[in-house]
Amino acid sequence: MATPAEISTSARARYEPVIGLEVHVQLLTTSKIFCSCSTRFGAPPNSNVCPVCLGMPGALPVLNRKAVEFAVLAAMALNCRINETSVFARKNYFYPDLPKGYQISQYDKPLAEFGWVKITSGGHDKRIGITRLHLEEDAGKSLHEGFAGSSESTAIDLNRTGVPLAEIVSEPEIASPDEAYEYLTRLREIVLYTGVSDCNMEEGSLRCDANVSVRPRGQKAFGTKAEIKNVNSFRFIRDALEYEIERQIAVVESGGRVTQETRLYNAQEGKTYSMRSKEAAHDYRYFPEPDLLPLVVDAKWQTEIRGTLPELPELRRQRMVGEYGISGYDAQVLTVTKTLADQFETAAKAAKNPKRVANLVQSELLGRLKARNLEIEQSPITMQGVAMSADLVESGTISGKMLKDLYDLSFERNQDFPTVYDQEKPQQITDSSAIEKIIDEVIAANPRQVEQYRAGKKTVAGFFVGQVMKASKGQANPQLVNELLSKKLES
């Protein structure tokens, strides 16, 4: 059989991948979805548990109102239709980290459906449909390392059991690993803006499973899909999909059949491996949860929740491009988190000239960050610092050159602009008599160049400007220097 690396480009071009993503987002409630246990991450194992989340016989679940509000808010931000009545269902399966023997989820009557996320693909806008968003409880966690005796046994931590999750299922409309990456980035951004989850992948508050199949281009029917589970970064998901698509094409090209199975991605090797076959597909025997009433989110409650919906990133970017005259790319950078966008806008509005703040971010800040491989959140210069520097240039207190030097110092010392400015206190010389005095000295010291200038070699002016700036230690106002210098040289 051909290995993925050996598939020819022409063979690849004959197939198209079909990708669907299932994203689990942990909702930021302080207590669990069906009991009052804390959801705090990092608590000692099995300390945040009670009879309900331990699945003791007879214990009854009580739905957390906040979890519902958060899920509805996320669904609205993702353009979903909210179903006024949804139904919790038992998903039955046995697993050591699932003490009840079933998970409370939603099945045929989910909380929300028919949403979409806008992505950019190959320079064009594209909508990826969201099939459904439903509420469910998380399972516990099996621990294979990090405790005494871990070499011969596995331990179970049930702190996570019953933590509220929103599961967001996309339509199989994602056509490439790059689109998958873009979809996840936009989805995460929107959820972060709503504030219902911190989407922290390291702590497991955002998890993603990918379904992928290939089919000959133009064919309507889907190929057999494989599911890739437990990949812990968007980049790895893109890489895993890349590998898996090539693997499946190689199988089909050599006359084989893709098996329906769950596969795990090994990031070190950049390969996926079969974990278990899905030939004997799980039958979860879903049935309505008898201990919970149908969930009703009526029109009044929906309106209340909709009222708390913040301005979402896409619209915010459009507004910022218009308001501050920045490029779409810069708007993207400045809205990467809601906090940053808020800081930028507060600073820009407080500054004398908001556009100058935006310009400085583009021209002075982003380049320095990129050169040092820093994210904007790691910048030594805060947005308030940028605003202050913009005002100083605006009022003529410092020149553009001084600002650049101060920014360099900020990055060198890892200190914010106001601190460095305080230490350096550079003053621009705007007093014409002081500048004239320097010009006179420079002219007196360079009689040969004065002669050249007066003989018609006007380019010598540049030499004089340089000398005057040097003599003033870069502090003379360049515009004044130019003006006064040409006056003196012409006389």
Ligand SMILES: [Zn+2]
């Ligand atoms: Zn509990």
